[in-house]
Amino acid sequence: MKKLAILLALSMTGAVALAQTTTAQAPADAAAPNTTTGSVTDLQKPDETMKDQSEEITNARMRAEAGSRSKYSVKANLSYSGGSVETPLERVRPNYRSGVAQDVATTLGGSLAVAYRASDKLTTRFGTGLAMRTPFHNKDTEVANNQYEGTDRKVIDISTPYLEASSAFRAGNLMLMPSATLSYFSKQTDRDVFKKDFDLSADLTGVYEIAGSGWQPGITVAAYNTFYQDGKQAFDVIGDDDARDDYGIGLYPFIEYQFNDRYSFRTLIGVSYTHVRSENADTFIKDKVYQSAGIGIALTKEIYFYPNVQFLPDNTRAELTNVGLSTTLSVF
Numbered sequence: 001m002k003k004l005a006i007l008l009a010l011s012m013t014g015a016v017a018l019a020q021t022t023t024a025q026a027p028a029d030a031a032a033p034n035t036t037t038g039s040v041t042d043l044q045k046p047d048e049t050m051k052d053q054s055e056e057i058t059n060a061r062m063r064a065e066a067g068s069r070s071k072y073s074v075k076a077n078l079s080y081s082g083g084s085v086e087t088p089l090e091r092v093r094p095n096y097r098s099g100v101a102q103d104v105a106t107t108l109g110g111s112l113a114v115a116y117r118a119s120d121k122l123t124t125r126f127g128t129g130l131a132m133r134t135p136f137h138n139k140d141t142e143v144a145n146n147q148y149e150g151t152d153r154k155v156i157d158i159s160t161p162y163l164e165a166s167s168a169f170r171a172g173n174l175m176l177m178p179s180a181t182l183s184y185f186s187k188q189t190d191r192d193v194f195k196k197d198f199d200l201s202a203d204l205t206g207v208y209e210i211a212g213s214g215w216q217p218g219i220t221v222a223a224y225n226t227f228y229q230d231g232k233q234a235f236d237v238i239g240d241d242d243a244r245d246d247y248g249i250g251l252y253p254f255i256e257y258q259f260n261d262r263y264s265f266r267t268l269i270g271v272s273y274t275h276v277r278s279e280n281a282d283t284f285i286k287d288k289v290y291q292s293a294g295i296g297i298a299l300t301k302e303i304y305f306y307p308n309v310q311f312l313p314d315n316t317r318a319e320l321t322n323v324g325l326s327t328t329l330s331v332f
Helices: 002-025 038-043 060-066 188-193
Strands: 072-084 107-117 122-133 157-167 169-171 174-184 196-208 215-228 245-258 263-276 290-300 303-311 322-331
Touching (some): 060 174, 060 322, 107 157
Antiparallel strands (some): 072 107, 072 322, 107 122, 122 157, 157 174, 169 174, 174 196, 215 245, 245 263
16 A cells, blocks of 8 residues: 555546646647637637536536537547556556456547537537557557457557437536446457447436535546347357456445545445346356555646555555546637
8 A cells, every 4th residue: 555655646646737738838748738719719600619618617527528518519528548567657557457348458548529509407419439558659569368469550449339318417416427328349359359330328426515624525427228139149148258248336335535626536446247148137247346545636627637546455566556647628
């Protein structure tokens, strides 16, 4: 835990430096979306903008996820899933939740969507997924299993288009954000190897603001159902490495402390259950419980950074602790 405490302290220091550098320089590279949206919104006609949700939603992360107050905008969710705290840029990240089917290559990923704000509380989005494996290495070689082929090229995989509807509103001190997403699996590996067709998911996030304290506890409840092109196969059973899950649910309680309008501390516990296709409907695999902790940085109302670490609370070791960075931003 001493190493983890040191890491979080360094993360806070680095996050402050990052925020100061970004707002001052506004570089014209991958960080260019850090341009604020205020000047664009001010130029729009009154009927082209909606009520500013920051009047109701005071949680910085939720406010950024709610997106721009403009009628039309572009939203991006980008993340880096890195290596351990000892080797954060390593090509392979620790499989700290071993037993859960997952790619263990470091990845830059996320989504990009066009948003239409139908009302001051309801937004619809049409977008696609983005991913680049081992972004800081010369070769994207096989690191997990035979489904990943070695290649010299560095490309952004654009796949899995989706349609999303979300809302954000407040009831007293409670802030709520429900959303539902329909995704189509377009990647060749997903369709030809795993026989995935489409996915339907929904989640609800609730945050309670303890007035005058800076504390904001909350929880996210999420569920998904994946539909396949084929029926259940003999290998779709618990214990088989090739078993495919078809639905699941996750509970993610968290708590945040806001130091000020820009910086906050956030920690989350993740508890999830998955169902394997050929098992009884009420038979679930409980995934390993994990925890994340990091510093939230709200550069503007629509731009939010979250450098963090993920680890097992009952087995905290540096070699099993992943580093990550998630970013939410909207333009226009």
